[in-house]
Amino acid sequence: MNNTYGVHGWNQPWGGADGYDWTQPDLHIEMAKALERARFDFLLMEDSLFVPDNYGGSMGFYLARALRAPKNDPVPLVPLIAQATTHLGIVPTISTSFYPPYLLARLIATLYLMSTGRVGCNFVTSTAERAAQNFGLDAHIEHDLRYEMADEFVEVVTKLWASWDEDAIVMDRETGMFVDPAKVRPIDFKGRFFASRGPLNTARPPQGRPVLVQAGGSPQGQDFASRHMDAVLCAVSTIEEMKVFRTDLRQRVAAAGRDPDACKVFFVILPTVGETDAEAKDRVRRRQAQREAAPELSLAQMASLTDIDFAAFDLDAPIGELTTNGQQGTLKRFLKQGRTLREIAHNYRYGYEDLVGTPETVAAQMAELMEELGGDGFVFTGSVTRRYIAEVTDGIAPALQRRGLVRTAYEHPHFRDNLMAF
Numbered sequence: 504m505n506n507t508y509g510v511h512g513w514n515q516p517w518g519g520a521d522g523y524d525w526t527q528p529d530l531h532i533e534m535a536k537a538l539e540r541a542r543f544d545f546l547l548m549e550d551s552l553f554v555p556d557n558y559g560g561s562m563g564f565y566l567a568r569a570l571r572a573p574k575n576d577p578v579p580l581v582p583l584i585a586q587a588t589t590h591l592g593i594v595p596t597i598s599t600s601f602y603p604p605y606l607l608a609r610l611i612a613t614l615y616l617m618s619t620g621r622v623g624c625n626f627v628t629s630t631a632e633r634a635a636q637n638f639g640l641d642a643h644i645e646h647d648l649r650y651e652m653a654d655e656f657v658e659v660v661t662k663l664w665a666s667w668d669e670d671a672i673v674m675d676r677e678t679g680m681f682v683d684p685a686k687v688r689p690i691d692f693k694g695r696f697f698a699s700r701g702p703l704n705t706a707r708p709p710q711g712r713p714v715l716v717q718a719g720g721s722p723q724g725q726d727f728a729s730r731h732m733d734a735v736l737c738a739v740s741t742i743e744e745m746k747v748f749r750t751d752l753r754q755r756v757a758a759a760g761r762d763p764d765a766c767k768v769f770f771v772i773l774p775t776v777g778e779t780d781a782e783a784k785d786r787v788r789r790r791q792a793q794r795e796a797a798p799e800l801s802l803a804q805m806a807s808l809t810d811i812d813f814a815a816f817d818l819d820a821p822i823g824e825l826t827t828n829g830q831q832g833t834l835k836r837f838l839k840q841g842r843t844l845r846e847i848a849h850n851y852r853y854g855y856e857d858l859v860g861t862p863e864t865v866a867a868q869m870a871e872l873m874e875e876l877g878g879d880g881f882v883f884t885g886s887v888t889r890r891y892i893a894e895v896t897d898g899i900a901p902a903l904q905r906r907g908l909v910r911t912a913y914e915h916p917h918f919r920d921n922l923m924a925f
């Protein structure tokens with residue numbers, strides 16, 4: 504879910520009353536229930552920690568359009584969603600650059616215990632200079648160093664989650680022992696960036712650790728994923744790029760001494776459905792016309808992800824090479840989409856968008872795509888409205904189920920087991 508606990512479609516035809524209701528959890532709870540009804544693996548909750556001012560050097564563009572701000576912390580939604588569902592995985596986003604590892608390990612362990620094994624964690628290094636400044640830094644930590652920190656961060660939190668044995672709680676009324684002290688240990692971790700004595704002051708999460716997810720696109724991001732992650736998200740717009748990403752990542756996972764199937768790759772898709780194929784194609788044409796009429800929307804979005812002020816460039820001049828300390832993989836992909844900024848903004852895709860038609864048509868296209876890629880699955884993105892949620896969960900998902908391509912019932916109580924079952 505993009506812009507998770509922010510404002511969705513406040514001035515759009517299907518945005519409902521979100522302009523008034525955005526601080527309430529209802530949309531998120533309804534969405535989670537719909538996703539569970541459609542037997543989704545998980546809901547990923549995007550997050551960021553700053554008010555962007557990258558486009559045109561002011562916050563004005565973003566605040567006026569409610570783009571990425573205002574936005575609540577999504578973590579408090581997790582227990583509410585957990586209460587409203589029984590099997591759906593819930594994956595909040597956590598910054599490895601700014602969260603203290605002990606606090607994060609405890610928070611996620613608590614949520615994982617509360618939800619009996621359904622919470623995951625999307626690890627991001629946080630890419631914006633403004634986010635770094637909100638946490639007291641003058642400038643952001645350098646891109647590759649952030650990933651080195653992230654690596655150590657995951658090592659500490661994993662050790663904290665393992666600081667209690669699975670059978671540490673004995674609850675022996677005869678001897679008066681609730682926890683067996685021999686089964687709880689300090690971790691005495693002292694690394695380059697973090698130190699923590701441990702043990703965690705809550706019990707071991709079911710299965711030892713929650714589901715770990717990551718979406719970094721640079722080689723450093725992929726290496727980070729290959730060492731630790733259960734799932735990786737990849738946003739590219741062509742089948743060729745998907746194939747290259749998946750092959751590369753699986754090689755890295757194998758090189759890290761793991762089974763490549765232990766790390767699922769999910770490709771970001773944005774389908775367009777209609778009552779008929781022609782209607783869906785018409786919707787795509789209209790969306791493309793809107794994109795072309797307002798290139799600044801894509802450019803401002805990209806500015807906030809890459810910390811580059813695209814308002815300062817000539818829209819029709821060749822853009823050339825650019826570098827960033829922000830999202831490097833995202834910038835590289837962005838620049839590949841055209842020669843000038845106008846071309847790039849016209850061609851810009853949020854992921855793979857060539858899934859167009861009735862729910863049946865889209866399901867068939869997804870089947871073909873998966874056949875060609877060899878695995879593992881997709882994550883849906885897009886502007887969240889109740890209409891879009893219904894299109895995906897009541898339209899596309901049942902069409903996939905009818906083809907036998909996705910589950911019709913959850914097999915396992917824990918998120919990880921359901922994730923790995925496909």
Ligand SMILES: Cc1cc2nc3c(=O)[nH]c(=O)nc-3n(C[C@H](O)[C@H](O)[C@H](O)COP(=O)(O)O)c2cc1C
Pocket residue numbers: 548549550551596625626627628629630717718719720721722723724725736737738771829830831832833
């Ligand atoms: C599907 C998807 C979801 C993401 N969610 C977040 C997020 O919630 N918060 C965030 O700061 N970055 C998010 N990112 C950005 C990635 O964490 C990463 O910074 C980006 O893909 C660039 O990777 P790189 O820094 O390795 O080049 C997301 C990326 C993708 C593709």
